[in-house]
Amino acid sequence: MTTALxxxxxxxxxxxxxxxxxxxxxxxxxxxxxGAMLGLVGESGCGKTTLARxxxxxxxxxxxxxxxxxxxxxxxxxxxxxxxxxxxLWRDISFVPQSSMxxxxxxxxxxxxxxxxxxxxxxxxxxxxxxxxADLFQAVGLNPVRLNDFPHQFSGGMRQRAAIALALxxxxxxxxxxxxxxxxxxxxxxxxxxxxxxxxxxxxxxAIFVTHDIAVVAYLCTVTAVMYAGRIVEYGPTADVxxxxxxxxxxxxxxxxxxxxxxxxxxxxxxxxxxxxxxPPTGCRFAARCPFVQPVCTTTYPAPTDVAxxxxxxxxxxxxxxxxxxxxxxxxxxQS
Amino acid sequence: xxxxxxxxxxxxxxxxxxxxxxxxxxxxxxxxxxxxxxxxIxxGESVGLVGESGSGKTTVGRLLLKLTEASGGTLNFDxxxxxxxxxxxxxxxxxxxxxxxxxxxxxxxxxxxxxxxVAEPLINTGVPRAERDGRxxxxxxxxxxxxxxxxxxKHPSELSGGQLQRVVLARALVGRPSFLVADEPVSMLxxxxxxGILNLMRELRxxxxxxxxxxxxxxxxxxxxxxxTLVMYLGRxxxxxxTSEVxxxxxxxxxxxxxxxVPRPRTDQSxxxxxxxxxxxxxxxxxxxxxLRDRCPYAFARCAQEVPALLEVAPGHRAACHLTSPANAxxx
Numbered sequence: 001m002t003t004a005l006x007x008x009x010x011x012x013x014x015x016x017x018x019x020x021x022x023x024x025x026x027x028x029x030x031x032x033x034x035g036a037m038l039g040l041v042g043e044s045g046c047g048k049t050t051l052a053r054x055x056x057x058x059x060x061x062x063x064x065x066x067x068x069x070x071x072x073x074x075x076x077x078x079x080x081x082x083x084x085x086x087x088x089l090w091r092d093i094s095f096v097p098q099s100s101m102x103x104x105x106x107x108x109x110x111x112x113x114x115x116x117x118x119x120x121x122x123x124x125x126x127x128x129x130x131x132x133x134a135d136l137f138q139a140v141g142l143n144p145v146r147l148n149d150f151p152h153q154f155s156g157g158m159r160q161r162a163a164i165a166l167a168l169x170x171x172x173x174x175x176x177x178x179x180x181x182x183x184x185x186x187x188x189x190x191x192x193x194x195x196x197x198x199x200x201x202x203x204x205x206x207a208i209f210v211t212h213d214i215a216v217v218a219y220l221c222t223v224t225a226v227m228y229a230g231r232i233v234e235y236g237p238t239a240d241v242x243x244x245x246x247x248x249x250x251x252x253x254x255x256x257x258x259x260x261x262x263x264x265x266x267x268x269x270x271x272x273x274x275x276x277x278x279x280p281p282t283g284c285r286f287a288a289r290c291p292f293v294q295p296v297c298t299t300t301y302p303a304p305t306d307v308a309x310x311x312x313x314x315x316x317x318x319x320x321x322x323x324x325x326x327x328x329x330x331x332x333x334x335q336s
Numbered sequence: 337x338x339x340x341x342x343x344x345x346x347x348x349x350x351x352x353x354x355x356x357x358x359x360x361x362x363x364x365x366x367x368x369x370x371x372x373x374x375x376x377i378x379x380g381e382s383v384g385l386v387g388e389s390g391s392g393k394t395t396v397g398r399l400l401l402k403l404t405e406a407s408g409g410t411l412n413f414d415x416x417x418x419x420x421x422x423x424x425x426x427x428x429x430x431x432x433x434x435x436x437x438x439x440x441x442x443x444x445x446x447x448x449x450x451x452x453x454v455a456e457p458l459i460n461t462g463v464p465r466a467e468r469d470g471r472x473x474x475x476x477x478x479x480x481x482x483x484x485x486x487x488x489x490k491h492p493s494e495l496s497g498g499q500l501q502r503v504v505l506a507r508a509l510v511g512r513p514s515f516l517v518a519d520e521p522v523s524m525l526x527x528x529x530x531x532g533i534l535n536l537m538r539e540l541r542x543x544x545x546x547x548x549x550x551x552x553x554x555x556x557x558x559x560x561x562x563x564x565t566l567v568m569y570l571g572r573x574x575x576x577x578x579t580s581e582v583x584x585x586x587x588x589x590x591x592x593x594x595x596x597x598v599p600r601p602r603t604d605q606s607x608x609x610x611x612x613x614x615x616x617x618x619x620x621x622x623x624x625x626x627x628l629r630d631r632c633p634y635a636f637a638r639c640a641q642e643v644p645a646l647l648e649v650a651p652g653h654r655a656a657c658h659l660t661s662p663a664n665a666x667x668x
Contacts, residue, residue: 043526044497155615156389185388185553190597190610197607212527215599219607239603256531257601258556260583267560269532273496 004031005206006055006174011068013047013054022277023066024050026230029304032174032208032223037200039217039238040210041253042227045274048210051227052176055208056093057085073173090121094167096160096177103163104151110162111147114169122170136165139202141195157188161195168199175207181216193220214257218242226250229274229285235304236311246313246321249286251328268331284316291333292317292324340414340515340547341377341400346370347408348395352620367619369395371571372409374646379514380545384558384579386594387568390616393551396568397517400549401433402426413515431461434508436518440500444492450503451488457511475510478544479503479536498529502536509540516548522557534560556598559583567591570619570627573646577653587655589632626658634659 013025025047032038042048053059055070057077070077072092077085089095097103105113111133118129134144140161151159160180167175180196181189197220199205209221217224217238224241226234226249234247245251252270272289275281281288287297296316304312307321317324327333349366358365370392377383387393398404399411402418411418413429421429434457437443444453454472463471476484479502492500501521508516521537522530538561540546552558558565558579565582567575567590575588586592593612599605612631617623623630629639636658644656 043528157615186555186597187388187593187610187612188615190599193599194607194609213599214527215601218601218603219599219605242602253527254601256528258531258534258560259601260556260559260595260598261600264560266535266538267531269530269535270528271532273498273529 003034005034005036005073006030006032006208007069007071008055009069009071011051011054011070012066013050013059013063014066015050015060016062017278019278023280024063024230024277025054026277026280028068028227028230028232030225030232030235032206034206035204036206036223037221038208038223038225039221040208040225040227041212041214041217043212043274046227047230048227049178052095052178052208052210055174056089056095056176057082058089058095090117090172091170092172093174093176094170094172096163096167096175096180098179099183103166104159106151109148109150114147114166117166117169132169133165136169137162139168139199140165141191155188157184157192160184160192164192164196164199168203168205171203173206175205176210177207178210179212180209182211182213189216196220214242214253226253229280230277231285231314233286233315234311234313236308240308240311244308244321245325246307246311246318247286247315248290248292248317248324248328250313251325252289252334255328255331255334266331268328268334270334284314291328338379339376339412340379340381341375342412343373343375343400343409344411345372345374345409346396346399346406346411347372348392348399348404349407365620368571368622369619370399370406371622373568373571373573375566375573377515377547377549379547381564382541382546382548382550382562384555384562384565385549385551385568386553386555386558386565388553388616390570390619391568392571392619393553393568394519397435397519397549397551400515401435401517402429403435427461431457431511432513433515433517434511434513436504436508436516436521438520439524440497440504441492441524443504444500444507446492449489449491450495453492453503454507454510456507461511471510472506475506476503478509478540479506481506496529497525498532501525501529501533505533505536505540509544514547516546517551518548519551520553521550523552523554530557537561554598555583555594567594570617570622572627572656574628574657575655576646577650577655581650581653585650585653587649587653587660588628588657589634589659590628591655626656 008028008030011025011028012023015022015024028051040048054065114133115129118124118132133147137144142161181192221238224238225232228249234250245254255268256270270289275285283298283300284302287293302314302316304314305318306312307318348370349368352365352367385393399406455468458468458471473484481487481502522533550558550561562579565579566573569590575591586595593610596610611633614631625641626639626644629635638658644658646654646656649655649660
């Protein structure tokens with residue numbers, strides 16, 4: 001991992017709500033190396049989607065970036081005007097949503113929607129656009145004949161493939177996919193994952209996959225970032241993070257995750273729920289649920305600490321990670 | 337063990353829209369959601385029903401609960417034909433057989449307090465008011481919301497997803513049912529919470545000796561709760577056996593693919609191509625013979641001609657495949 005294509009530093013996104021300001025993303029530091037597939041993992045409400053939308057510059061009206069920098073391939077995105085920022089969409093940053101029904105327009109044929117991106121955003125001629133669209137459909141495993149169809153004529157998996165084809169249309173530098181396979185059945189999910197893996201290798205894609213499914217990250221992603229309550233708590237090469245998690249939250253997620261192999265003893269749930277971000281706790285945000293909590297954890301936020309090459313975790317007890325890992329595998333540890 | 341549920345050739349066809357030509361010809365095309373399944377569930381058994389969207393698994397659950405009427409076949413609950421239930425006998429059946437919904441946020445009335453929501457089955461079955469609070473507290477204890485008075489007067493919006501799913505379970509249990517159908521009971525929940533609900537369902541199975549059908553698209557989850565698993569494909573049961581056997585020695589090519597397709601939470605996993613290709617065939621005009629044959633790498637002539645029967649491949653383990661069942665293989 002040498003050059004970062006995307007580098008995010010101390011990013012904070014604040015929502016204005018009736019109950020006051022909420023920082024859904026609060027001090028995120030993240031690097032996405034060129035050519036990497038980064039898995040962004042976390043529970044609902046931890047700020048994954050807000051972070052993804054902030055990167056694209058498409059936050060809802062009551063949210064704004066209140067702090068921090070987003071640098072894509074040397075360009076500081078926060079310094080750009082709104083119009084320039086919008087112009088980056090599809091060309092430099094593209095998006096695959098969870099439910100592609102939301103991104104595909106039901107009243108237009110796929111060909112029209114492809115043209116809209118290719119001609120409207122990419123300045124291709126109609127003929128060139130149609131050729132490119134056919135190539136893209138082929139690449140994602142769809143028959144180019146289906147370009148004449150409407151989205152409702154596609155199955156769920158096909159729709160997701162079409163949404164991926166759209167996202168890849170203009171060779172974007174970065175693709176952000178929000179739960180791209182969550183709504184799919186296992187077999188279809190696997191087919192789409194295999195296709196993404198192949199595309200990643202063939203096109204040297206840089207992508208961020210937002211997901212709550214560790215297994216999907218393990219299958220597809222080279223780098224993993226674990227998010228909790230608006231912050232990244234652990235980051236590193238996927239193999240290393242999953243085999244040697246250094247943050248207790250990551251350990252907890254791994255233990256709670258059901259597997260198809262191994263003994264079926266009780267899974268260890270992480271008791272409690274994430275903190276209310278209207279009044280975020282001082283200190284480590286996982287402290288209230290962490291079985292390894294110490295006094296310092298409730299007063300000071302732990303600085304990210306390296307545990308291996310390119311692998312860091314934000315935990316005060318990161319030096320004892322090996323001992324904690326052993327304890328974390330026992331369900332009793334997690335019972336409060 | 338005695339049979340609680342016995343279904344034979346159970347069928348559910350839904351009428352679908354017709355083209356003008358079909359109308360003129362008098363054709364009535366149907367979606368064969370459930371197309372002749374035989375199913376016996378013993379008392380105290382936890383059975384998992386696994387399949388993709390469109391395989392008919394939810395329809396089976398609805399048929400077993402008499403939430404939809406079968407188009408054909410027979411279904412007995414505790415020795416009595418379900419189709420013949422009405423009036424008092426139907427009310428007793430409704431109390432005996434309960435459903436746990438997938439999405440807790442959609443299945444609890446947002447205006448009800450938790451006490452009122454859990455009381456619903458008691459009110460419907462005419463349990464006297466004086467007994468209700470005790471019964472509700474008992475059900476809440478079972479789902480580990482023992483501190484009942486803390487939750488009783490809250491509304492669903494004040495509870496977390498995990499707590500609310502426990503309330504949904506309590507509501508299903510409050511009438512002391514003998515049979516539970518849980519349709520994707522944890523698929524809406526976060527991983528950290530899901531584990532707690534799975535553990536709870538195991539515990540309820542062991543403590544109450546409940547008979548249950550868990551419907552899920554995810555074998556991984558079924559594995560934690562069910563000792564027996566059924567696999568459905570396009571309206572038919574293609575495999576039936578002890579869960580550990582089905583996972584470690586899947587006999588049907590479809591089950592093999594299902595198991596291979598599940599991503600594992602570690603990086604050193606097989607990324608081989610799946611043995612089956614394509615997607616689910618159309619349930620209006622499914623392929624003749626074996627319904628998987630157009631996607632199956634092992635399909636041969638007989639698969640198109642003859643519907644494979646569900647036959648034993650090992651003790652207590654059956655599969656519907658011409659290739660893997662010994663009786664079928666011997667005849668071929």
